[in-house]
Amino acid sequence: MYPNERCEKTSCETCLHARKKFAQYLNPIEYQALENHKLCKVFKKGQYLFSSGDIPRYLFCIYSGQVKLFKEGINDRALIIRFENDKNVIGYRSLIANDIYRLSAVAMEDTKVCMIEKSYFIFLMQNHREMLTEITKKINDELELVQERMLSLAQKNIRERTAEFLLFLAKTYGMEADGKTLNINLSRQEFADYVGTSLESVIRIISEFDKDKIISTHRRKITILDMDQLIRTANVLQYTI
Amino acid sequence: MYPNERCEKTSCETCLHARKKFAQYLNPIEYQALENHKLCKVFKKGQYLFSSGDIPRYLFCIYSGQVKLFKEGINDRALIIRFENDKNVIGYRSLIANDIYRLSAVAMEDTKVCMIEKSYFIFLMQNHREMLTEITKKINDELELVQERMLSLAQKNIRERTAEFLLFLAKTYGMEADGKTLNINLSRQEFADYVGTSLESVIRIISEFDKDKIISTHRRKITILDMDQLIRTANVLQYTI
DNA sequence: CGGCGTCTTGAAGATTTTCAAAACTGGTGG
């Protein structure tokens, strides 16, 4: 089910990502002990890290690469909930709630992850109140984001939602060196799976934006030409860079 | 903005609702102290308990009545996020995250609430790890629910979503004595605001269900006649009573 | 009884999906 390749461990000691996240709360001994409670794997493009319904056994810490988290719906259609890249930790929600996974996670490119044993993560959580507080806030932010998306799905048309998604990508994943080309590459299908529409519809809207000189596209590269127009098209009340 | 009426305090001591929720974690002294850190109010039908953007000052404990929590969207349209009645506590999310309110709350009928001061609630939270754990799980459940709704909004048509909503109401708020009439009264507009569609569309669908003998309606009373057919119409993978 | 708010129905028009076909891309092997 999950054909993947165990690889040599990356040291948490030198991994800034880990330190930036939950690991900042650990004392040196705990930090050292992490090494004995983890394994590292490489997931090839398209492989599942976990699947909705599975029982969580690890906290996943993305060392490099990119992952999409999604719900599988009707007729093989998916709804992408979010993307996570090498700055982030995934799978904490189900661990804390002691629940099965409610989302599936797939590597969008070859992705290296450090997998910390559930029991050790729980142990750390119990000894560090601030970690729980931090994660609670994170879940809270997620909830607010999802509620906003729900509002868009309920009240906006595909043109507005697609514009909104482009703004979200710009804000969240930033730009390339030129300052206007999106720093994330998605397939048209992934666009559709996030916006919540059909492949063809999202293609038509992106073509329109291109024709209207709001963006320019070259394969999967998208350059934002007219940010003001994009914000107006998204019909958002307030947009903060 | 919030014309409402302060009323005499209801004792937490004798309030089973409070005890059933967070208050179960408190010791007798803390429980007693609650009395000095709260006030009680009656909100008349249609009045706001709080409004999106407000700064939270209280934890709201619903003593009697019913409240809807919603996001205000485009052109005066609302999206109802959830309903809460006299079994529940609202407003903890923004308190914990130290955030402004992201939802608005309106009394659907005359509603009596006990309002616990923010600072005392935070104090209690800091002394009771289990409270934070409990609330984190609650937020987690909410997140899962909202993600499922997002999937429906993205992939299902209004007929399916309306059937799904009826199932949700049956499961969550139960039935009247006859075992088949929904124990909650909503206006057609509230139906539309939850399902994420227009007033007219939801009315047409409810009429169809009535014509097809899946439900029978009398004003706001809805009786489920054919549960199997309703489940099939909702197109849910698994439905648990 | 009259008035108001809620509910219902009809019909036109807009939006979106679906199906089908064609164009384009990158990689592979001759």
Added chain:
DNA sequence: CCACCAGTTTTGAAAATCTTCAAGACGCCG
């Protein structure tokens, strides 16, 4: 280097779904 293949992207057209506007019905309350 070129032909070919599979996967992805694009376009067109018909059909389904949904919204909007307008008008009328219903039920409740003073």
